[in-house]
Amino acid sequence: MFRQLLxxxxxxxxxxxxxxxRRARVIRDSLRRQRGRIEPSSRFVSGFRHAYFESEAxxxxxxxxxxxxxxxxxxxxxxxxxxxxxxxxxxxxICHGTSMNIYELDGAGRPRVGLCFVPKGYLVSGDVILAQKxxxxxxxxxxxxxxxxxxxCFDYSSY
Amino acid sequence: xATQIVMDRxxxxxxxxxxxxxxxxxxxxxxxxxxxxxxxxxxxxxxSGEAVVKRTFDPNAEETLFFPRLVGG
Numbered sequence: 001m002f003r004q005l006l007x008x009x010x011x012x013x014x015x016x017x018x019x020x021x022r023r024a025r026v027i028r029d030s031l032r033r034q035r036g037r038i039e040p041s042s043r044f045v046s047g048f049r050h051a052y053f054e055s056e057a058x059x060x061x062x063x064x065x066x067x068x069x070x071x072x073x074x075x076x077x078x079x080x081x082x083x084x085x086x087x088x089x090x091x092x093x094i095c096h097g098t099s100m101n102i103y104e105l106d107g108a109g110r111p112r113v114g115l116c117f118v119p120k121g122y123l124v125s126g127d128v129i130l131a132q133k134x135x136x137x138x139x140x141x142x143x144x145x146x147x148x149x150x151x152x153c154f155d156y157s158s159y
Numbered sequence: 160x161a162t163q164i165v166m167d168r169x170x171x172x173x174x175x176x177x178x179x180x181x182x183x184x185x186x187x188x189x190x191x192x193x194x195x196x197x198x199x200x201x202x203x204x205x206x207s208g209e210a211v212v213k214r215t216f217d218p219n220a221e222e223t224l225f226f227p228r229l230v231g232g
Binding site: 051054055056057058059062066068069099100116117118119120121122123124126127130131133134135137138139142143146147148 | 164166167168169170171198200202204208209210211212224226227228229230231232
């Protein structure tokens with residue numbers, strides 16, 4: 001008796017779910033046919049990704065416009081370029097990135113100490129790098145005053 | 160046509176203006192003062208390609224770049 005009831009309930013549940021599934025497919029298909037409708041799954045992620053890459057690309061275009069030909073060639077080949085501090089004449093290596101991406105170089109061109117300073121607020125990497133370059137080339141002392149230092153233990157000579 | 164480029168989260172925002180137009184020039188100078196007053200640094204490029212920081216508005220600058228105040232990272 002109990003088994004019979006269970007079997008009937010199970011059958012009804014299966015029919016109910018099947019009917020609901022069918023209705024859901026009908027509604028989904030009719031929505032897909034609507035003109036100009038944006039797929040929910042791509043509405044946010046795709047738009048965000050597009051805007052993000054567009055901003056990054058714009059930042060890199062601006063950076064490349066402001067790099068000297070030598071810096072541009074170096075950055076293009078190695079993802080970093082070197083600048084000369086306007087005050088001390090020291091050489092600095094600015095790597096692609098948005099933080100902890102500057103190294104003061106020793107006489108042999110090896111990273112001696114890491115420097116970290118960035119423009120305030122969220123900026124794309126190209127903008128950050130360009131601001132760092134201009135700061136070191138035009139107002140080195142001010143840049144060094146705000147910079148935090150970190151120990152550079154990596155050998156970038158073969159980078 | 161002169162341009163003021165302001166770095167922001169979208170990459171940059173460009174304000175083009177006619178440097179021969181007195182009203183446009185005045186507006187550009189006002190923008191310069193607002194941005195530098197808010198802590199932005201203004202830089203222009205020389206003919207040789209070197210960047211030079213500007214503390215006052217340069218009406219002859221073809222392209223002026225503004226980036227926010229630097230902070231320790």
